[in-house]
Amino acid sequence: MASICPCCHKGSFYVKNPHLDLMDEDILYHLDLGTKTHNLPAMFGDIKFVCVGGSPNRMKAFAQFMHKELGLEGDGKDIKDICAGTDRYSMYKVGPVLSISHGMGVPSISIMLHELIKLLHHAKCCDVTIIRIGTSGGLGIEPGSVVITDIAVDSFFKPQFEQVILDNVVVRSTELDRDLAEELLEYSRECKDFPTLLGHTMCTYDFYEGQGRLDGALCSFSHEKKLEYLKRAYNAGVRNIEMESTVFAAMCRLCGLKAAVVCVTLLNRLEGDQIRAPHEVLVEYQQRPQKLISVFIKKRLGLWNAQKLIDNVVV
Amino acid sequence: MASICPCCHKGSFYVKNPHLDLMDEDILYHLDLGTKTHNLPAMFGDIKFVCVGGSPNRMKAFAQFMHKELGLEGDGKDIKDICAGTDRYSMYKVGPVLSISHGMGVPSISIMLHELIKLLHHAKCCDVTIIRIGTSGGLGIEPGSVVITDIAVDSFFKPQFEQVILDNVVVRSTELDRDLAEELLEYSRECKDFPTLLGHTMCTYDFYEGQGRLDGALCSFSHEKKLEYLKRAYNAGVRNIEMESTVFAAMCRLCGLKAAVVCVTLLNRLEGDQIRAPHEVLVEYQQRPQKLISVFIKKRLGLWNAQKLIDNVVV
Numbered sequence: 001m002a003s004i005c006p007c008c009h010k011g012s013f014y015v016k017n018p019h020l021d022l023m024d025e026d027i028l029y030h031l032d033l034g035t036k037t038h039n040l041p042a043m044f045g046d047i048k049f050v051c052v053g054g055s056p057n058r059m060k061a062f063a064q065f066m067h068k069e070l071g072l073e074g075d076g077k078d079i080k081d082i083c084a085g086t087d088r089y090s091m092y093k094v095g096p097v098l099s100i101s102h103g104m105g106v107p108s109i110s111i112m113l114h115e116l117i118k119l120l121h122h123a124k125c126c127d128v129t130i131i132r133i134g135t136s137g138g139l140g141i142e143p144g145s146v147v148i149t150d151i152a153v154d155s156f157f158k159p160q161f162e163q164v165i166l167d168n169v170v171v172r173s174t175e176l177d178r179d180l181a182e183e184l185l186e187y188s189r190e191c192k193d194f195p196t197l198l199g200h201t202m203c204t205y206d207f208y209e210g211q212g213r214l215d216g217a218l219c220s221f222s223h224e225k226k227l228e229y230l231k232r233a234y235n236a237g238v239r240n241i242e243m244e245s246t247v248f249a250a251m252c253r254l255c256g257l258k259a260a261v262v263c264v265t266l267l268n269r270l271e272g273d274q275i276r277a278p279h280e281v282l283v284e285y286q287q288r289p290q291k292l293i294s295v296f297i298k299k300r301l302g303l304w305n306a307q308k309l310i311d312n313v314v315v
Numbered sequence: 316m317a318s319i320c321p322c323c324h325k326g327s328f329y330v331k332n333p334h335l336d337l338m339d340e341d342i343l344y345h346l347d348l349g350t351k352t353h354n355l356p357a358m359f360g361d362i363k364f365v366c367v368g369g370s371p372n373r374m375k376a377f378a379q380f381m382h383k384e385l386g387l388e389g390d391g392k393d394i395k396d397i398c399a400g401t402d403r404y405s406m407y408k409v410g411p412v413l414s415i416s417h418g419m420g421v422p423s424i425s426i427m428l429h430e431l432i433k434l435l436h437h438a439k440c441c442d443v444t445i446i447r448i449g450t451s452g453g454l455g456i457e458p459g460s461v462v463i464t465d466i467a468v469d470s471f472f473k474p475q476f477e478q479v480i481l482d483n484v485v486v487r488s489t490e491l492d493r494d495l496a497e498e499l500l501e502y503s504r505e506c507k508d509f510p511t512l513l514g515h516t517m518c519t520y521d522f523y524e525g526q527g528r529l530d531g532a533l534c535s536f537s538h539e540k541k542l543e544y545l546k547r548a549y550n551a552g553v554r555n556i557e558m559e560s561t562v563f564a565a566m567c568r569l570c571g572l573k574a575a576v577v578c579v580t581l582l583n584r585l586e587g588d589q590i591r592a593p594h595e596v597l598v599e600y601q602q603r604p605q606k607l608i609s610v611f612i613k614k615r616l617g618l619w620n621a622q623k624l625i626d627n628v629v630v
Contacts, residue, residue: 017534029590057402087372107420111522117532155479164470165524166544205428209480217334217432229481275344
C-alpha cells in the first residue's frame with residue numbers, strides 16, 4: 001500500500017486495511033477472482049470508470065452500449081462475464097470501463113464493493129471514478145426523471161450510514177463528490193429527451209414497509225401516515241428512494257474513490273406504490289442514466305462529438 | 316383475507332395487510348408475476364414446501380435434485396425459471412415444492428419474501444412450510460457441518476430484528492418453529508455422511524467488517540479483537556453466521572408460516588476469514604442441506620424408503 005503509482009504519483013490505492021499486505025493470497029470469493037489465480041494488473045490495470053447497478057442484465061446491456069459508444073471493434077454481442085464462475089455478481093470490461101452488478105440492498109452492494117475496491121488495489125488502478133446507475137422511486141417528480149444524488153440520506157433523512165463493526169455501531173458520512181455531481185448535471189444538457197435534476201436520495205433497508213408502501217405482505221399504517229412521511233421526506237430535499245446509496249457513498253468516500261449516484265425514477269411515490277408502466281417504457285427509462293454516463297465518459301476521454309445529439313442514440 | 320380454506324378450514328392466508336383486499340390488481344414486480352396476468356391459484360395452489368437460498372444456480376440444482384428424488388417424469392434438465400422475465404430472482408416448481416433464490420442480505424430476501432407471501436395468499440395456498448437452505452461461516456465447528464437454527468440472533472446476540480417502518484424502529488421476534496427444527500434434527504440421522512447440529516445463527520448486515528473479517532477493503536480492528544468477538548458469539552450459543560436469517564424468521568413468524576433455517580458452514584471462522592476449500596469440496600458442502608431437506612419432504616409426503624441410504628444419493 002505504500003507503493004507510489006507510476007501514473008499519477010500518488011501513494012493511495014484505495015484500501016484502508018493494514019492486514020491486506022500481510023496476506024500471501026487474496027481470494028475475492030464473490031467475484032471468483034484471486035491474486036494467485038489471475039493477473040489482476042494485466043486484466044484491470046487500465047480501468048478508469050467503474051459503473052455499478054443492481055441488475056446483471058442491465059449492466060451487460062450498459063457494457064454493450066459503451067462498446068458501441070466508444071467505437072470499439074466488433075459488435076460487443078459476445079462480451080464475456082468476467083465473473084461467470086459465480087452467480088453472485090456479473091462483471092464486464094469495455095476498454096477503460098468496468099460494468100458490474102451488485103444485486104439489491106446495502107449488504108449485497110457492500111460485499112461487491114469490498115471485493116471491487118480490493119481488486120482496484122491489487123490491479124494498481126489509479127484515478128478511478130465510480131458511478132452507481134440505478135432505478136428508484138421518485139418523490140414529487142415526473143416518472144422517468146433522472147436524479148443525480150447530491151447527498152445520500154437514511155430513513156430518518158440523516159446524511160449518514162451506520163456500520164456495525166464487531167458489535168460497535170460506527171457512523172460514517174455519506175457525502176458524495178460535489179464536483180462530479182455538478183459535472184454530470186452540466187453534461188445532462190446534452191440529454192434533451194429526459195429531465196435530470198440534483199437532489200437528496202433516501203436509502204432504505206426494505207422496499208415495502210421501510211419505503212411506506214401499502215402493498216406489501218405486511219402493512220400496519222394508513223394511507224395518510226404514508227403520505228405524511230413521504231411529504232416530510234420531500235420537504236427534507238429527498239427526490240428519490242432506493243436501497244444502496246448510503247453504504248456506496250460511505251465506502252467510496254473512506255477509500256478515496258470519486259463517486260456519484262445517478263438513478264432514474266420508475267414512478268412518483270406520491271401517486272402510488274406499484275410499478276405499473278409498460279415493460280417497454282421501463283426499459284427506455286433504464287437507458288436514461290446509461291446515456292448520461294456515456295456522455296460523461298466520452299467527454300472525459302475526449303471522444304465527445306458536439307454534433308452528435310444524444311437524442312439520436314439508439315441503445 | 317377472511318375466506319376459509321376448503322382444505323384445512325383455516326382462515327389465514329399469511330398476509331397481514333388490510334390494504335391488499337382493496338387492490339384491483341397486484342403486480343409482484345420483482346417476481347414478474349401478477350394477479351391479472353397470471354392464474355396464480357392454478358400455477359401455485361398445490362405448493363406445500365417453499366425452499367429459498369441465495370444463489371440462483373443452487374436453487375435450480377435443488378429443484379432438479381427434488382425432481383429426481385420425487386420420482387417425477389422426465390429428467391428435470393429442462394426445468395423452467397418461472398421468473399425468467401426478470402433477473403432479480405429465479406423460481407422453479409417441482410410438484411408441491413417451490414425453489415426460489417433470494418440474493419444476498421436482509422433487504423434482498425425481504426423483497427422476495429413480501430412478494431412470495433403475497434403469492435401464497437393470492438394462490439390460496441395453505442399448510443405451507445418454508446425452509447431457507449443456505450451457506451454460512453461456522454463458529455468452532457467442523458467445516459461442512461450443517462446447522463439447523465434454533466433461534467436467529469443479530470450482531471449483538473439478541474433474538475430480534477429491527478424493522479424500520481416509515482421512520483419508526485419496530486422490534487420483531489426472530490423465533491423459529493421449534494417442532495420443525497427438532498423434526499429436521501431427527502431426520503438428519505438419515506444423513507450419515509455429514510454432521511448436523513442445532514445452534515443459534517447470527518445474521519449480520521455485512522460480510523466483512525460486520526462479521527469480524529480482517530480481509531476486507533476496510534478493517535480497523537486487530538486479530539485479537541476479532542477473536543474476542545467471535546468467541547463471545549460462540550459462548551452466546553452462535554454456531555454459524557450468515558446474512559438473512561433474522562428477517563426471514565421475523566417475517567415468516569408474523570405471517571404464520573412455519574419456518575426453518577438450515578445452512579452448511581463453508582469454513583471455521585475461528586481459524587480464518589477466506590473461503591479456501593477447493594471448488595468441488597464447496598459444491599459437495601452445498602448439497603448437504605439439500606439432502607437433509609429432501610429426506611424431510613419425502614418423509615412428510617410419505618415417500619421415504621427406509622432402506623434407501625442417503626449416503627448413496629447422487630445429487
